[in-house]
Amino acid sequence: MIEELTVIESGARYTKSIENNIDKRAIVDPRARIGKGVSIGPWSIIGANVEIGDDCWIGPHVVIRGTTKIGDNNKFFQFSSIGEDPQDKKYQGEETQLIVGDNNIFRESCTINRGTAQGGGITKIGNDNLFMAYVHVAHDCVIGNHTIFSNNASLAGHVIVDDYVNFGGFSAVHQYCHIGAYAFLSKAMITKDVLPYVMVSGHEPTVCGLNTVGLRRRGFSNQTVNMLRRAYKIIFRQSLTVQQSIAELELMVPDCQEIQSFIDALQEASRGIVR
DSSP states (O other): OOEEEEEEEEEEEEETTHHHHHOSSSEOTOOOEOOTTOOOEEEEEEEETTOOTTOOETTTEEEEEEEEEESOEHHHHHHHOEEEOSOOTTTOOOOOEEEEEESSOOOOTOOEEEOOOOTEEEEOOOOOEEOOTTTTEEETTTOOSSOOOOOOOOTTTTTTOTOOOOOOOEEOOOOOOEOOOOOEEEOOOOBBBBBBTEEETTTTTTTEEOOOHHHHHHTHHHHHHHHHHHHHHHHHSOOOOOHHHHHHHHHGGGGGGHHHHHHHHHHHHHBOOOO
């Protein structure tokens, strides 16, 4: 059983585990739930409805508030704002949530907003993601696992980001877009869906090839990469309609199951796709 201390600071009374390292200058609401082995730096503020898992590190000047649930082994660097109200004029104070998984890193000045009632009420972040300085994730976004957001990358509301996506610095995504798994965005301004496995670049974004380097780094075999390259050419180089492309791709699925992700993304792309 973990030994506990009752702490009275500035009139606030709360209980913390002696295994934690909570700076006396931090402000932790007595209703917050703090796991084992948590470090909270000076002048950080933890709100009433916040739940923080085990072994998290929260640096100085971090604000975590709202109904926010954070998993284990996350790191939050200075001036991050986590679980703040959504920046949406329709928001009228409804109780909404931010859910963060495990092993994520939020570097300096990241801003992660909770969901809205109209968007389902939840912003959700998976596991093992890296958010570099000044990244913004707006309300109702859903982010998978193992993504990298370079400095100043920004998501508008309701964006879906699948696993292993890499955002270059200053990339931005319009609301309701879907970014497919293993995509690579290089200083791109995205206004349509991005298919999985591809590279996209530019203020007026264009697809500029298959993300072969990223795929090989993630263990895709040469045979699979070659099949995906053939599928890429069908979609982007043969002037086919979407339905014609899907028909061609379906013939390839028995030999390469990864191509099904291309088909699914094409069928679900309500905003059209970046070409």
